[in-house]
Amino acid sequence: MTGHPLDLAGIGIGPFNLSLAALLDAVDDLDVRFFDRSPAFDWHPGMMLPDVALQTSFLKDLVTAANPTSPWSFMAYLVAQKRFYEFLNAEFEAVPRREFAQYLAFVAARLPSLHFRTEIRDIRFEEGAFRLSGDRTRVSARNLALGVGLQPNRPAFAEKLGERDCLHTAQAAFALDRVAGKRVAVIGGGQSGAEIVLHLLGRTDRAPAQVDWISRRPNFQPLDATPFTNELFTPHYVESFHGLPEPRRRSTVARQKLAGDGVSASTLQAIYRRLYALRHFEGDPMPVGLLPHREVLDVDRAGGYRLVMRNGFDGRIEVSHADVVVLATGYRYALPPCLSAIRDRLALDASGRPQIGPDFSADWDGPKGNRIFVLNAGLVSHGIAEPQLSLMAWRSAVIVNALAGRTVFDTDLLPSLVTWSKTDLGETARRADRVRAED
Secondary structure, eight states: OOSSOBSEEEEOOSHHHHHHHHHHTTOTTOOEEEEOSSSSOOOOGGGOOTTOBOSSOTTSSSSTTTOTTOTTSHHHHHHHTTOHHHHHHHTOSSOBHHHHHHHHHHHHTTOTTEEOSOOEEEEEEETTEEEEEESSOEEEESOEEEOOOOEEOOOGGGGGSOTTTEEEGGGHHHHGGGGTTSEEEEEOOSHHHHHHHHHHHTOSSSOOSEEEEEOSSSSOOBOOOOHHHHGGGSHHHHHHHHTSOHHHHHHHHHHTHHHHHSBOHHHHHHHHHHHHHHHHTOSSOOOEEEEOSEEEEEEEESSSEEEEEEETTTOOEEEEEESEEEEOOOEEOOOOGGGTTTGGGBOBOTTSOBOBOTTSBBOBSSOTTSOEEESSOOHHHHOTTTTSSTTHHHHHHHHHHHHHTSOSSOOOOOOOSSOOOGGGHHHHHHHHHHHHHHO
16 A cells, blocks of 8 residues: 555546546646556557547647647647648548547556556545555555446347357457458447448458448438537536536437437448449449338347347338347446445436536545546536547546646636526626636
8 A cells, every 4th residue: 555645546547537647747746646457558449440530629639628738739749749740731521530549549658647457456435545456556545536438338139149240339340350241230320330331331352241220310310510519518518517407417418419429421421422332333232221210129040130120210110130230339337346345325326327516526425525536427417528528628627626626727718609598697707707807
């Protein structure tokens, strides 16, 4: 056990805790460490298909929104890698996901507070501090930051599918070579499902025999990325959203599905163009089934798999046949096993997520001075921006300020263009007055 408690121990090193670590690197009077069982940083390797791109601006990187002069910004990475001019000249409509993954790995390899190959197996609260233990370390900390990420969501019917014949998009890049000559059903109408479909349609060797794209959504729908929808991904909106009653927050998140989980217009266009080429230019086109508004109800074995679906358009029951099923069914939040000893001390919502305050600390029955900051669990508490990269630097700045007990990073903004709630007007005006006075 360390001689004195750390100010913060981070559990998991994904992009969100990496952002927090990158901002804390500029704060000399806080002692922090982050732990992960992986040997090194590796961001969604199973989804690193060729030509996939971010749906988020590169300016929404680890640090820029809070500390634009940080050496850990995306721009600083491009300069350090001597590819700044080439990146500009390439004129990417969206940053390649592999580029952003390299950026994240670049930062992770250089932050001294990160400790890989260190799994935390147990966390207890004793004598005014959290006690963390694992195979290679025992430390104590006054505060925690949970950045363990989400788990692949597998529908109930997937239990009937064999492990080799059913894969989640989280493993897609490692397993799609197995589909050559087979009938493939891709289930899920979001961006990851669309990327899998585009990849399968573009294969010239080891191509599947057939592809069916199945989605519960009424059509293959684009991401809503218009300016006023993007206001949902701003601190103003998140702060207003957090103040709503939980039932209203839940219904609001459900209505905003396409703001955070639609398919990029460029991906939809590429799929349509590929279908056009298959139909009109290629002599023996691959059979492709586009099946929106279908919900898979059950699956059974019948010369492969027989997927039983309800067609939401006409109400009929339909059947699709596949040899391989790709689940593009998203992710779910789960508390890490290392929290088992204090799980009962956390206040959880109806979906099993921690109830999270404005500063991203969980509601628990321990001392107020010992906080458990939770990252990527606030979909219901903070809105659709919470699982996205968009606000990670701002969220990290909020956490740093709460941890330090002072304003390390200025998170005040000018008034929002959109008035979400009349109750926000007074506070917005006061913030604007403070900003103008400082100028």
